[in-house]
Amino acid sequence: MVENSLTTIATFIVYLIVMLAIGLYAYRRTANASDYFLGGRRLGPWPAALSAGASDMSGWLLLGLPGYAYAAGLESLWLAGGLLVGTWLNWLICAKRLRTYSITANDALTLPEFLARRFDDKSKLVQTIAAFFILMFFLFYTSSGLVAGGKLFETVFGLDYTIAVIVGTACVVSYTLFGGFLAVSWTDLVQGLLMSAALLIVPVAAMDGSFGQLSSDLHTLNPELLNIWNGIDGKPLSAIAIISLAAWGLGYFGQPHILARFKATRSNADLTTARRIAVAWTALSMAGAVLVGLVGLLYVNSELSGGLDDGEKIFMLLVDAIFHPVIAGILLAAILAAIMSTADSQLLVSSSALAEDFYKQLIKPAASSSEIVLVGRLGVVALSLLALFLAMDPDSSVLGLVSYAWAGFGAAFGPALIISLYWKRMNRNGALAGIIVGGVTIVIWKQLSGGIYDLYEIVPGIIFAAVAIVITSLATAEPHKAVTDQFDKYQKNLEELD
Template identity: 25%
Template sequence: MESNVIQYLIVLFVYFVGMLVLGFWFNKKAHSEKDYFIAKDKLGAAVIGFSYSATQMSGSTFMGSVGQKSVIGYSLMPAGIASASAPWFTYVLLGERIRKLSDRLKSVTISDIFEARYYSKFVGIVTCIIMLCAFIPMISAQFQAAAVAFEVILGVPYLVGLFIFGIVVILYTTVGGMLAVAWTDLIQGILMIIGFMILAPIVLYATGGFSEMNIKYGEINPEGMALIGAMSPLWVISSFIVWGFFQIGGAPASVTRFLIPKDDKTLKKALIYSISFQSLMYICAAIIAIGGAVILPNLEKADMLVPTLIFEYLHPVFGGIVLAAVLGAMMSTIDSILLLAGSLVTVNIVPKITKKQLDTSKRLKIGKISTLVIGLLAILIAIDPPAAIFWVVTMSFSIMASAFTFPLLLGIWWPRATKEGGIAGIIGGVVSCIVWYILGYIEYQSFSIWIGGIWPAVFGSMVSLVLVTVVSYLTKPAPQEVIDTFFDDILIDKPLANEVVNAQKG
């Protein structure tokens, strides 16, 4: 046992040192806030594509999501399919538009785009507050997942694992910025692929193959074999929509990657990498979830399925690689969210509070301090963590999806959207999402079962859509300069553009 732990620790030590070296290496290459926060025009398609997907796939993919699939069964599989297809929605509906707009607006954060489109500093502040409030529990959930993995596999005390992991990821993110984050995401993404491609065949072999695996799973969880099993049809449909389409608003750290590419060609190539990466990962995740439930039917905590499989079925060297992949999934989410959180404080909050123009060195210093402080706060919360990983991440995701999906989508595609409509959609989406969670808890004493089977992200987003549309039609149209900035490449003929806008005014 002690020998096995040493081998695990050696693999992880090499991995952590490598991440830190990259962080300090790229620290020398960040000369401006754009270099530090978004590495504008400095990353290729493969790095952007892997970074987008690695950010989207957090500890919940390896632990929470796999664990929940093992319990719920095939009713949750559409969520995996939707997650694999999420890049189609975000790249196609947002990618090119966000990239072009970021060039025009000189944007560093996604809040810059919200503020410019809805011509309101209030909108910029509100979007920052919502993201920061959602980010901290999401980061804490990743820290929790990492510390538990250390505890289960290596026997390392929870708090020791938490602080080792937390310090490493906070340090390389704070020091290296987006260049370090994106390149470490690429490495972590490759490790994720290797890790799941090692574990999935072993699990499948241990169950006796696909047919035998499903027969055995049907014996221990008959309801889990049905696409519409214990969950209602609307629950299944909602989960598919949420983890696919609603990545548009629910994953701003991933969407921030669209601020980086230098041209559309790079963006389209990045999409291919993202789709390929995520499709492979979620196929393997499905096999591990169902097969793992067969192999370990009496596991007390579903979140512990992957760590337990690693410990019991893999040689320590291979187990160390898979564990590094699991930790990499968490790191890639934490580093991206941390960096975006730091950029929101530096670019969108501090200048409005101080009302001063700071030079580059001061902005970079504030960015690094903000990133460090937010990371440490998330660690403190993770010391005494809340409920299951999957549902903590889901709740934070749902709030952001409700707030941002349609105000962002309509904001960049619909000229008639107004400031008042955007504000109503953002705030109304958050409030209705939270209310839906509360009503579900009152009815079922659970945050994972909702009235009518409708996910809070879907309900909140639908309310947001109605509010943006109705309030926009009832209020004065956006100023012409906003229309020109956001839509002159869509409404190419200027007289025609004015005619369309005037028609909408009427």
């Protein structure tokens, strides 16, 4: 690897200084809770799109997906394709409606706050339970980013894994702590461009632009690598396997850190432009990630007699093998970019749940805006320490940690959010039932195995949650007049803003 290269170290330091400078600039523009948690709702289409994409993909895009393609070949396209379709549908189905309704619902800042105001929940149960699931699942999600950071610093600089994870955590916390949403979004714009550039440059450089030769070499190595219907052992993929991979796309509708970008965009018109940018970025980035895995497999097979002990390090291996230390340092910084772009967003959403949905609602309703921001910043530190504890196992899989948290958010919030944006008859009890059933199904299903239980837990989680919402809403009292009047106002606002 590029171990202890002064050039690479210098590249990383320069990169971090630039990110911290952006955070400091954003800090000077953060005056209240709306600024800290949603950037004052003034994101343009480019930062909104690339911030959503970069915060979504994380180190998973440069470590997890290439590692999966390295191990499974074109079978990975089921996963990548599901995510691409999910990205497009999320922007199409949710973006404008959520932005409009969150403004109509008295400028709701967080997802739990939106759901509470959507159903006029005086009991605060919806907001509290939603915030609980956000904190629980984000601990796993954030820890996946810290694991990715640990692998990066361990591989590049030869650091002990524990020290590497601590260093990575400090990098993420430092500018999230001060800049808030603006720092996160603006740095995500830079990091998203760097990530996609790295994923396209590395495989193209590795195969010298010869896609035909790549296909031929893979076919010679193992023809099943090029068959999306079979595993690499030649056996047909089961329906459960295909559905499980493609179903990753269903998770988008419940990811709080992605949904926050919809609410923060400055206009509904910008969301149309942002959708096109986001889908194009996702398609290019995932195509590059799959190519990295496939090219890396050929490289390892021809150059490394001992193979590779961890497929999630294949991107780093290729970068070191192909590029000059200066270029390698820049490209490896893309991994840090991917990690930071997601972990900062997760920490910010988690801290907003802690500050807005727990502290303000349950402990001190009269808390000032500056006090909420302070609690949010303290929450970033506390949550980082918990995620750091979970990330201390060097054998943790980035993809494994992400899959659990992704399913948790998708099932707990996806059905509740989509139905609340489209169905006037849905009530508070239905929302509660959907959030609880979805979240609990993920936790229980994850513990089971064999037969139908090998199905990715997001599928039963979303189905059971949606059924619970509909049945519970119809079996209990209709929403009262204030709730239905607000829904009518939202529909009118949506027509006007479109």
